Amino acid sequence: MATSALICETDAWKDLRAHVEDIKKTHLRELMSDAKRCQSMMIEFDGLLLDYSRQCATVDTFTKLNKLAEAAHLKEKINLMFNGERINSTENRSVLHVALRAPRGSVINSDGKNVVPDVWQVLDKIKEFSERVRSGAWVGATGKALTNVVAIGIGGSFLGPLFVHTALQTDPEAAQLASGRKLHFLANVDPIDVARNLTGLNPETTLVVVVSKTFTTAETMLNARTVREWISAALGPQAVAKHMVSVSTNLTLVEKFGIDPNNAFAFWDWVGGRYSVCSAVGVLPLSLQYGFAVVEKYSSSKELQVLINISIQHLSRKTYLYVLLGLLSVWNVSFLGYPARAILPYSQALEKLAPHIQQVSMESNGKGVSIDGVPLPYETGEIDFGEPGTNGQHSFYQLIHQGRVIPCDFIGVVKSQQPVYLKGELVSNHDELMSNFFAQPDALAYGKTPEQLLKENVPSNLITHKTFSGNRPSLSLLLPSLNAYNIGQLLAIYEHRVAVEGFVWGINSFDQWGVELGKSLATQVRKQLHASRKKGEQIEGFNFSTATLLTRYLEDVVL
Numbered sequence: 001m002a003t004s005a006l007i008c009e010t011d012a013w014k015d016l017r018a019h020v021e022d023i024k025k026t027h028l029r030e031l032m033s034d035a036k037r038c039q040s041m042m043i044e045f046d047g048l049l050l051d052y053s054r055q056c057a058t059v060d061t062f063t064k065l066n067k068l069a070e071a072a073h074l075k076e077k078i079n080l081m082f083n084g085e086r087i088n089s090t091e092n093r094s095v096l097h098v099a100l101r102a103p104r105g106s107v108i109n110s111d112g113k114n115v116v117p118d119v120w121q122v123l124d125k126i127k128e129f130s131e132r133v134r135s136g137a138w139v140g141a142t143g144k145a146l147t148n149v150v151a152i153g154i155g156g157s158f159l160g161p162l163f164v165h166t167a168l169q170t171d172p173e174a175a176q177l178a179s180g181r182k183l184h185f186l187a188n189v190d191p192i193d194v195a196r197n198l199t200g201l202n203p204e205t206t207l208v209v210v211v212s213k214t215f216t217t218a219e220t221m222l223n224a225r226t227v228r229e230w231i232s233a234a235l236g237p238q239a240v241a242k243h244m245v246s247v248s249t250n251l252t253l254v255e256k257f258g259i260d261p262n263n264a265f266a267f268w269d270w271v272g273g274r275y276s277v278c279s280a281v282g283v284l285p286l287s288l289q290y291g292f293a294v295v296e297k298y299s300s301s302k303e304l305q306v307l308i309n310i311s312i313q314h315l316s317r318k319t320y321l322y323v324l325l326g327l328l329s330v331w332n333v334s335f336l337g338y339p340a341r342a343i344l345p346y347s348q349a350l351e352k353l354a355p356h357i358q359q360v361s362m363e364s365n366g367k368g369v370s371i372d373g374v375p376l377p378y379e380t381g382e383i384d385f386g387e388p389g390t391n392g393q394h395s396f397y398q399l400i401h402q403g404r405v406i407p408c409d410f411i412g413v414v415k416s417q418q419p420v421y422l423k424g425e426l427v428s429n430h431d432e433l434m435s436n437f438f439a440q441p442d443a444l445a446y447g448k449t450p451e452q453l454l455k456e457n458v459p460s461n462l463i464t465h466k467t468f469s470g471n472r473p474s475l476s477l478l479l480p481s482l483n484a485y486n487i488g489q490l491l492a493i494y495e496h497r498v499a500v501e502g503f504v505w506g507i508n509s510f511d512q513w514g515v516e517l518g519k520s521l522a523t524q525v526r527k528q529l530h531a532s533r534k535k536g537e538q539i540e541g542f543n544f545s546t547a548t549l550l551t552r553y554l555e556d557v558v559l
């Protein structure tokens with residue numbers, strides 16, 4: 001197998017390694033005092049303002065990072081992706097989720113075939129179907145309108161749609177369009193999740209969407225069978241055709257399950273699960289809830305054209321956004337040695353952003369070998385986590401301020417989805433929230449010195465406790481508002497940032513072999529549980545620890 005050199009062997013990587021020492025000598029306080037530098041580290045793009053001046057980086061750092069991008073052949077890799085080459089080599093697939101956002105009429109080929117007409121054929125089918133359900137033209141088996149939708153799916157067939165739904169719920173325009181309707185997500189195979197979703201639901205008014213790329217995922221299929229039984233028991237088996245539809249790439253298994261293939265919404269193996277929110281995976285359930293017109297907006301951002309036109313050698317400040325963010329992540333992880341990233345949206349509507357990005361980022365870039373299968377001498381991927389501000393401030397920010405250094409993404413919104421509630425306060429609720437959004441990055445960057453504390457007459461025994469070292473990097477992203485379009489921008493930013501990181505690290509960001517071992521061991525346990533419960537067979541073939549735990553479990557739980 002021909003292997004390409006690892007990125008860490010290039011001069012560009014070595015140059016950045018050496019550069020770390022210079023950066024470590026300079027505190028962010030100093031860097032922030034250079035207004036010219038700060039000005040050069042702000043980008044306005046498509047209504048967004050990105051300020052990355054609080055990164056531990058100089059203008060020189062970015063020159064070196066650009067060289068790293070060149071050494072990693074980033075531009076060529078982006079082009080290969082857009083040209084439909086099978087860059088997901090371990091699964092022999094192209095990676096074309098970008099085509100899901102392509103305007104009607106554009107051309108993006110996979111294996112010499114333009115996939116954009118297929119994308120739009122499914123979108124048109126979703127538009128038509130969702131309008132029929134929403135208008136009451138499509139009714140349930142007893143003639144009642146279907147006002148509740150339960151989307152069954154897990155991982156990429158759940159987290160992105162849940163994020164968008166949670167973000168749209170409080171947008172007045174979207175909320176009005178969803179009036180009288182409810183969207184539920186059943187993901188976990190835990191019977192508690194089934195109970196939470198089905199309790200109080202009337203099967204007569206419920207439409208179920210089974211979302212699974214493979215249509216083999218154990219949790220989703222068991223939940224789908226459970227809900228199919230719930231419908232059959234209440235309305236008879238013939239009702240399934242009216243009450244269950246699906247989204248999948250495996251239409252054969254969909255039909256075998258008992259869902260009319262006419263009510264199946266396709267997508268393709270060139271869409272990775274975690275990148276599928278703009279396919280029928282997200283568009284169908286969200287169109288049923290909010291109408292196709294609103295949903296179409298989150299999947300149409302200008303990023304497509306931007307990426308197509310990208311040129312690493314001649315990056316304009318605007319086209320640089322996604323690449324820049326990806327390069328900064330590589331800088332923080334691989335050079336400064338900060339393995340985690342906190343995603344901190346100052347908007348409750350974005351509460352499911354971090355869980356979604358956890359999958360997009362960690363399932364994509366948590367790899368141990370290069371795309372050629374060579375074990376890597378450097379770590380890849382970030383540990384992503386987060387909570388909306390200000391909730392997170394009262395939870396884990398202590399560690400971020402005085403414990404470990406964790407680069408933070410602060411995301412703020414200029415115009416809240418919701419109006420001011422209380423008049424006569426010092427500031428509005430939204431201003432109060434945003435005061436924290438503006439304050440936290442400076443607290444992290446500047447910190448507080450013992451000298452400052454002494455001036456404030458802080459008792460000497462508390463000086464070290466109250467000292468903040470500062471020099472903790474963050475970036476601030478300010479969105480004009482939070483509507484379907486801006487939500488789509490956020491999705492695109494994180495998706496492409498993750499891809500850029502993976503391209504630079506030289507890994508395959510589009511496979512996920514790491515989830516397989518646990519699945520196959522669960523199959524072994526499942527067989528044992530069946531054999532023990534149904535035939536009283538002894539536990540066999542497990543190590544002492546697992547056998548002991550299984551014995552205890554089988555003793556106490558009677559099904």
Ligand code: F6P
Pocket residue numbers: 154155156157211212213214215216217220273274363512515
């Ligand atoms: O967790 C592994 C995974 O394969 C994800 O990549 C995927 O999003 C999820 O399971 C669900 O898969 P499917 O859509 O095939 O049910």
